[in-house]
Amino acid sequence: xxxxxxxxxxxxxxxxxxxxxxxxxxxxxxxxxxxxxxxxxxxxxxxxxxxxxxxxxxxxxxxxxxxxxxxxxxxxxxxxxxxxxxxxxxxxxxxxxxxxxxxxxxxxxxxxxxxxxxxxxxxxxxxxxxxxxxxxxxxxxxxxxxxxxxxxxxxxxxxxxxxxxxxxxxxxxxx
Amino acid sequence: xxxxxxxxxxxxxxxxxxxxxxxxxxxxxxxxxxxxxxxxxxxxxxxxxxxxxxxxxxxxxxxxxxxxxxxxxxxxxxxxxxxxxxxxxxxxxxxxxxxxxxxxxxxxxxxxxxxxxxxxxxxxxxxxxxxxxxxxxxxxxxxxxxxxxxxxxxxxxxxxxxxxxxxxxxxxxxxxxxxxxxxxxxxxxxxxxxxxxxxxxxxxxxxxxxxxxxxxxxxxxxxxxxxxxxxxxxxxxxxxxxxxxxxxxxxxxxxxxxxxxxxxxxxxxxxxxxxxxxxxxxxxxxxxxxxxxxxxxxxxxxxxxxxxxxxxxx
Numbered sequence: 001x002x003x004x005x006x007x008x009x010x011x012x013x014x015x016x017x018x019x020x021x022x023x024x025x026x027x028x029x030x031x032x033x034x035x036x037x038x039x040x041x042x043x044x045x046x047x048x049x050x051x052x053x054x055x056x057x058x059x060x061x062x063x064x065x066x067x068x069x070x071x072x073x074x075x076x077x078x079x080x081x082x083x084x085x086x087x088x089x090x091x092x093x094x095x096x097x098x099x100x101x102x103x104x105x106x107x108x109x110x111x112x113x114x115x116x117x118x119x120x121x122x123x124x125x126x127x128x129x130x131x132x133x134x135x136x137x138x139x140x141x142x143x144x145x146x147x148x149x150x151x152x153x154x155x156x157x158x159x160x161x162x163x164x165x166x167x168x169x170x171x172x173x174x175x
Numbered sequence: 176x177x178x179x180x181x182x183x184x185x186x187x188x189x190x191x192x193x194x195x196x197x198x199x200x201x202x203x204x205x206x207x208x209x210x211x212x213x214x215x216x217x218x219x220x221x222x223x224x225x226x227x228x229x230x231x232x233x234x235x236x237x238x239x240x241x242x243x244x245x246x247x248x249x250x251x252x253x254x255x256x257x258x259x260x261x262x263x264x265x266x267x268x269x270x271x272x273x274x275x276x277x278x279x280x281x282x283x284x285x286x287x288x289x290x291x292x293x294x295x296x297x298x299x300x301x302x303x304x305x306x307x308x309x310x311x312x313x314x315x316x317x318x319x320x321x322x323x324x325x326x327x328x329x330x331x332x333x334x335x336x337x338x339x340x341x342x343x344x345x346x347x348x349x350x351x352x353x354x355x356x357x358x359x360x361x362x363x364x365x366x367x368x369x370x371x372x373x374x375x376x377x378x379x380x381x382x383x384x385x386x387x388x389x390x391x392x393x394x395x396x397x398x399x400x401x402x403x404x405x406x407x408x409x410x411x412x413x414x415x416x417x418x419x420x421x422x423x424x425x426x427x428x429x430x431x432x433x434x435x436x437x438x439x440x441x442x443x444x445x446x447x448x449x450x451x452x453x454x455x456x457x458x459x460x461x462x463x464x465x466x467x468x469x470x471x472x473x474x475x476x477x478x479x480x481x482x483x484x485x486x487x488x489x
Contacts, residue, residue, distance in 0.1 A: 063348055065348075086350060089402050089440050090401040090441075113442065114442060115443055115488050116221060116488075117218075140316060141316050146316060148218070149218030149221075149251075149254045151316060152315055155316070156348065156349070159348075
C-alpha cells in the first residue's frame with residue numbers, strides 16, 4: 001500500500017530515539033561531605049503533619065509534594081536536606097545545606113534528567129540563594145536571576161528552596 | 176526536486192531524518208497536545224526533528240481515508256523565537272464518500288476530478304512550509320504565556336498563510352497546562368476546470384479558489400507522572416469562502432472536533448497521540464446538503480482525525 005511511506009520517517013525517529021539516562025552528579029554522601037567536610041550526619045525521621053503542610057504551603061506559596069522529609073542533623077551544626085522539584089519531564093533531586101540559623105549554606109543538584117537547562121548547576125547561579133532564610137521573597141526574575149532557556153528548572157528550584165526554608169521554620173527548627 | 180519523485184519518497188524521507196541524526200544537548204518544545212500549540216519553544220540553538228502522521232477518516236458514506244505526513248526541522252534562533260521548515264505529503268483513497276454518493280477527493284486533492292462513482296487513490300507532494308513562532312510572554316515568568324505563529328505554505332498551485340495566537344496558563348507546579356489557540360488561515364488554490372461540473376458554472380473552467388479557515392481551540396494537559404501526560408482538546412473550525420470572515424453570506428462549514436491525547440517525553444524523544452472526533456452539531460451555511468446526520472462532510476471535514484507526532488531533540 002502506498003500509504004506505508006508515510007510511516008517511514010516516524011519509524012526512523014523512533015528507531016534512533018535512545019533511552020534517556022539520568023546524569024548523576026553527586027551521591028547523597030558526596031553532597032554531604034562537599035557541604036560539611038569532616039562532619040558526621042544523623043538522619044532525623046520527620047513526617048510533616050497536615051497542619052504543617054498547610055502552613056508551609058501558605059508561607060511559601062508552593063505545593064509540598066512529599067510530607068516525608070529526608071533530613072540529617074550535622075555534627076558540626078546545621079542541617080542537610082535531600083529534596084526534589086518538578087523538572088520538564090522528571091523530578092530534579094537536589095540537596096540543601098542549612099546552617100545553625102536556618103540560612104542556606106549550600107545547594108547541590110544531585111541529578112539532572114533533562115536535555116537542556118543544566119545551567120542551574122552553575123555555582124554562581126546557586127550562590128544567589130546562599131544566606132537566604134525563611135521570609136526572603138525568593139522570586140524568579142526579581143530576587144533570583146532567571147537562566148534563559150532553563151526557565152522551568154530555575155523557577156522550580158527557586159520555589160523548592162523557598163519551600164524548604166519555610167519547612168525549616170515551621171517543622172525543623174523545633175525538631 | 177528529485178526527492179519528490181514517486182517511488183523515491185521513502186528513501187528521501189529517511190535521508191531527511193538521517194541528516195539530522197547528530198547528538199548534542201537541547202531542550203524540549205515537545206507538543207503536549209496533538210493539534211493545539213503551547214508557547215514552549217526550543218531554547219537558543221536547540222534543534223529538533225519532528226514527524227507527524229495524521230489519519231483523516233470517514234465522510235458521509237462509502238470509503239474515505241487521508242494520511243497526511245509532515246517532516247519538520249526546528250531550530251531555536253533565540254530563546255523566544257523558533258524557526259521551522261517542513262515538507263507535507265499525503266496519500267488518500269476515496270470511494271462514493273460524498274453526501275450525494277459520488278467520489279469526492281479531500282481538499283489537498285481539489286485539482287483532481289475522478290469519475291463520480293469511481294475509486295480514487297493517490298499519493299501527492301502537497302507543499303513545503305516555513306514556520307516562525309515568537310513568544311512574547313512566558314507562562315513561567317508572566318501571568319499568561321503568549322506566542323504568535325506565522326506559517327506560509329507553498330505547493331503546486333497552492334498557497335496558504337497560517338497566523339495563530341497561542342495562550343498558555345500553567346497550574347500545579349506547571350504540571351497542568353491550559354492552552355488556547357486562535358487561528359486565521361487564508362488559502363488560495365489554482366484549479367483546473369472540472370469536466371463533471373455544470374458547463375455554466377465557474378468550476379467548469381479554470382478558476383481560483385480562495386478560502387479562509389478560522390479555528391478556535393482550547394485544551395488541557397496534565398502530567399500525571401514522570402514523562403507521561405494526558406490531555407484533552409476541543410476546537411471549533413470554520414470555513415469562509417473568499418477573504419472576508421465577517422461576510423455571513425460567505426460562511427461555509429462550521430464544525431467542532433474534540434478528543435483525548437496521551438503524551439510521552441524523555442530527554443531526547445517524545446511521542447504524542449491524539450484522537451479527534453467531529454461532534455454531530457455541525458452547520459454548513461452555504462451548502463446544507465453537506466451536513467449528514469449532524470456531521471459536516473465538506474472537503475475539509477471528516478468524522479475522525481488521529482494524529483501521531485514523534486520527535487527527537489539534538
